[in-house]
Amino acid sequence: MFASRNAVKLAARAFSTSVASQSKVAVLGAAGGIGQPLSLLLKANPRVTELGLYDIVNTPGVAADVGHINTLSKVEGFTAKDQDGLKKALQGAELVVIPAGVPRKPGMTRDDLFNTNAGIVRDLAKACAEHCPQAKLLIISNPVNSTVPIATEVFKNAGVYDPKKIFGVTSLDLVRASRFIGDKIGKIVDVPVIGGHAGITIIPLFSQVEGLSLTTEERDALTDRVQFGGDEVVKAKDGLGSATLSMAYAGARFADSLLRAASGESVLEWAFIRTDMFKNKGLEFFSTYVKLDQDGVKEILPLPENISEYEKHLIQKAIPELKKSETKGSSFVANSQ
Numbered sequence: 074m075f076a077s078r079n080a081v082k083l084a085a086r087a088f089s090t091s092v093a094s095q096s097k098v099a100v101l102g103a104a105g106g107i108g109q110p111l112s113l114l115l116k117a118n119p120r121v122t123e124l125g126l127y128d129i130v131n132t133p134g135v136a137a138d139v140g141h142i143n144t145l146s147k148v149e150g151f152t153a154k155d156q157d158g159l160k161k162a163l164q165g166a167e168l169v170v171i172p173a174g175v176p177r178k179p180g181m182t183r184d185d186l187f188n189t190n191a192g193i194v195r196d197l198a199k200a201c202a203e204h205c206p207q208a209k210l211l212i213i214s215n216p217v218n219s220t221v222p223i224a225t226e227v228f229k230n231a232g233v234y235d236p237k238k239i240f241g242v243t244s245l246d247l248v249r250a251s252r253f254i255g256d257k258i259g260k261i262v263d264v265p266v267i268g269g270h271a272g273i274t275i276i277p278l279f280s281q282v283e284g285l286s287l288t289t290e291e292r293d294a295l296t297d298r299v300q301f302g303g304d305e306v307v308k309a310k311d312g313l314g315s316a317t318l319s320m321a322y323a324g325a326r327f328a329d330s331l332l333r334a335a336s337g338e339s340v341l342e343w344a345f346i347r348t349d350m351f352k353n354k355g356l357e358f359f360s361t362y363v364k365l366d367q368d369g370v371k372e373i374l375p376l377p378e379n380i381s382e383y384e385k386h387l388i389q390k391a392i393p394e395l396k397k398s399e400t401k402g403s404s405f406v407a408n409s410q
């Protein structure tokens with residue numbers, strides 16, 4: 074009893090404590106492997122004043138369960154069976170986090186999820202554009218390199234698109250890079266990760282970690298581990314899905330960054346967003362360093378000047394791959410009008 078009370082306090086303390094006025098967060102896919110622990114972490118965050126949980130099934134149980142955690146936020150859970158359930162979950166939301174959709178099984182790429190998840194994200198984005206067009210969208214559903222362009226096209230078609238407010242969540246790549254380097258240097262430091270969220274499009278910038286010295290073999294092995302860290306979990310889960318707990322942690326951390334920015338703090342983050350950075354290559358989306366404010370992206374910061382030749386080469390390799398996924402996402406919306 075004492076231990077569990079302390080656990081909630083500790084979870085709440087993991088987030089900074091000054092609270093913004095009203096911050097409703099909606100989670101779409103809230104009963105899933107990511108959705109449940111993410112809802113738990115959001116409930117423990119004192120910045121969240123209301124949680125709107127939505128899933129096609131099982132959300133009332135999740136809402137009743139996290140609703141007993143003794144932070145003051147209100148929790149409501151809706152399913153597809155509830156009249157206007159999705160609308161009720163979304164109305165008034167400051168943030169909408171979307172982990173709805175199927176996860177990978179061993180042998181699959183993230184792109185293999187496209188056929189199922191593209192339609193799910195398109196339809197949920199349509200509902201967001203209708204019921205909470207001002208909310209910031211945090212897209213977790215894979216393939217992120219395509220689902221962010223999908224949500225973007227939906228918002229454009231609805232006439233409510235604001236590039237400052239749609240994010241692909243790549244925080245798990247940053248968490249992994251930091252963890253894997255932590256094993257080597259014995260302390261936790263931030264490692265920037267840019268590009269996208271699939272295989273070779275994931276580009277950790279180890280050159281930016283002060284004082285870190287890696288042999289070529291170490292650098293290659295660590296880069297590969299970050300790029301294919303998701304596969305490590307898929308393999309270990311052996312058919313039962315992909316990363317859920319570490320993703321919930323990473324997603325809650327990113328949501329907290331946006332909530333802190335909404336309450337006036339100056340916050341720096343890395344996220345997959347609309348940018349002109351590689352406009353000359355025809356690429357619209359890239360995960361990079363951003364300054365956040367209450368409206369979402371305040372400023373897109375340039376890539377560090379001193380990134381290594383190796384990292385520049387990784388970027389060049391990633392661009393055509395990113396472009397393919399981006400076109401696949403936006404064409405999907407154009408072709409399903």
Ligand SMILES: NC(=O)c1ccc[n+]([C@@H]2O[C@H](COP(=O)([O-])OP(=O)(O)OC[C@H]3O[C@@H](n4cnc5c(N)ncnc54)[C@H](O)[C@@H]3O)[C@@H](O)[C@H]2O)c1
Nearest residue numbers: 102104105106107128129173174175176213214215245320
């Ligand atoms: N961005 C990342 O770093 C990252 C990390 C891990 C997983 N993912 C992705 O997140 C997604 C979810 O993974 P998971 O392990 O939680 O899967 P899961 O199957 O455990 O949960 C998905 C949930 O989505 C729900 N759902 C399906 N269609 C829906 C709809 N139309 N509306 C609302 N809810 C709906 C399901 O009922 C289920 O509860 C997958 O696509 C996975 O690849 C992304």
Ligand SMILES: O=C(O)C[C@H](O)C(=O)O
Nearest residue numbers: 177183215303304315316
């Ligand atoms: O690997 C996956 O399919 C899930 C997620 O994108 C991850 O990086 O863990």
